[in-house]
Amino acid sequence: LGAQIVFKQTDVLQFLSQNPSLKYDVAVLTHCIWYFTSPNVLQNILQALKDRVRHVCIAEYALSASSNTSLPHLLSTFAQNALFVRNPTSTSNIRTVLSPAAIIEIAKKIGFHLLTFSTITPSLDLRDGYWETCTVESVDFVQEVNEKVTDVNEKVAIYALRDAMISALETLKLENKQPSTMDVWNAVFSISS
Amino acid sequence: LGAQIVFKQTDVLQFLSQNPSLKYDVAVLTHCIWYFTSPNVLQNILQALKDRVRHVCIAEYALSASSNTSLPHLLSTFAQNALFVRNPTSTSNIRTVLSPAAIIEIAKKIGFHLLTFSTITPSLDLRDGYWETCTVESVDFVQEVNEKVTDVNEKVAIYALRDAMISALETLKLENKQPSTMDVWNAVFSISS
Numbered sequence: 154l155g156a157q158i159v160f161k162q163t164d165v166l167q168f169l170s171q172n173p174s175l176k177y178d179v180a181v182l183t184h185c186i187w188y189f190t191s192p193n194v195l196q197n198i199l200q201a202l203k204d205r206v207r208h209v210c211i212a213e214y215a216l217s218a219s220s221n222t223s224l225p226h227l228l229s230t231f232a233q234n235a236l237f238v239r240n241p242t243s244t245s246n247i248r249t250v251l252s253p254a255a256i257i258e259i260a261k262k263i264g265f266h267l268l269t270f271s272t273i274t275p276s277l278d279l280r281d282g283y284w285e286t287c288t289v290e291s292v293d294f295v296q297e298v299n300e301k302v303t304d305v306n307e308k309v310a311i312y313a314l315r316d317a318m319i320s321a322l323e324t325l326k327l328e329n330k331q332p333s334t335m336d337v338w339n340a341v342f343s344i345s346s
Numbered sequence: 347l348g349a350q351i352v353f354k355q356t357d358v359l360q361f362l363s364q365n366p367s368l369k370y371d372v373a374v375l376t377h378c379i380w381y382f383t384s385p386n387v388l389q390n391i392l393q394a395l396k397d398r399v400r401h402v403c404i405a406e407y408a409l410s411a412s413s414n415t416s417l418p419h420l421l422s423t424f425a426q427n428a429l430f431v432r433n434p435t436s437t438s439n440i441r442t443v444l445s446p447a448a449i450i451e452i453a454k455k456i457g458f459h460l461l462t463f464s465t466i467t468p469s470l471d472l473r474d475g476y477w478e479t480c481t482v483e484s485v486d487f488v489q490e491v492n493e494k495v496t497d498v499n500e501k502v503a504i505y506a507l508r509d510a511m512i513s514a515l516e517t518l519k520l521e522n523k524q525p526s527t528m529d530v531w532n533a534v535f536s537i538s539s
Contacts, residue, residue: 252505
């Protein structure tokens with residue numbers, strides 16, 4: 154299949170505007186939304202794709218903990234998200250946490266409708282959930298909160314999320330379980346006719 | 347025991363300063379900390395009690411979900427807390443979410459040390475966890491977020507918590523389970539000698 158695949162490492166909005174005649178069967182956004190600096194980025198990308206694709210496939214974390222082993226990943230997500238809103242130039246993995254419902258709402262606004270979706274529980278080999286808990290547990294995270302968040306109430310709100318995550322990790326340790334990665338939501342959108 | 351009990355419905359700091367000679371065996375702070383407008387309130391109360399009590403007993407939610415039935419309560423707590431930091435005159439039930447670790451840290455700073463603690467899972471009759479999820483699920487909550495939170499990233503961060511809570515509630519519904527109240531942390535502090 155090699156000859157039929159072209160890799161472009163580029164900004165999608167820039168690429169689409171520089172190649173206005175290109176049309177596609179499917180655009181795939183896989184685990185990219187949480188890296189965006191705001192929900193407007195997703196909105197702009199879907200707007201640019203609107204008249205040029207038949208389907209958009211999206212994969213993103215589902216924000217659901219189907220087992221208590223993925224609860225630390227869920228809580229680490231919200232802790233990092235709460236820090237990001239006070240430190241918007243951060244390049245952390247978790248910046249714009251959009252739930253499946255929030256993604257559907259944005260897509261609908263642009264003119265896409267949800268065709269089908271599924272939720273899968275990743276295999277234990279996918280270590281992202283564990284890595285995110287390490288980020289939040291780290292001294293660097295605490296330092297960043299202390300540096301970037303000045304309001305005492307906002308600070309304790311982030312520490313409460315971090316402490317709840319640590320407590321969830323301790324529970325797993327007692328049960329001799331490893332923290333896992335939360336469920337993934339896979340959706341196919343189609344242009345509304 | 348009636349004759350030995352005196353009820354005073356008053357502000358504790360004001361009461362202590364107006365009655366400087368009164369000393370006590372034990373001061374009990376039961377499920378009050380989360381109503382405080384900032385962590386400084388707890389700090390000031392412990393400071394005022396410091397030379398006038400032998401022990402301080404504290405009961406507060408543990409921020410741990412020992413079962414998936416209390417996950418919605420945990421997530422509703424963080425959603426309300428995130429709204430409170432943008433709406434500090436709110437009189438909601440959940441304002442200053444201090445974890446057990448955060449309470450211990452404040453107590454230590456004043457000169458108290460943790461003598462003993464336990465964590466209990468409330469009986470299903472305690473409906474507080476369910477009520478908190480109703481608060482976050484309500485149209486009023488959504489309206490308050492839209493009115494009080496102007497930054498789009500902060501707004502989606504709160505909606506992500508709300509959507510995760512709704513997803514956790516839906517999971518319980520499929521399992522034919524009721525949302526429950528999260529664990530309670532009970533601690534006894536003593537003045538450090």
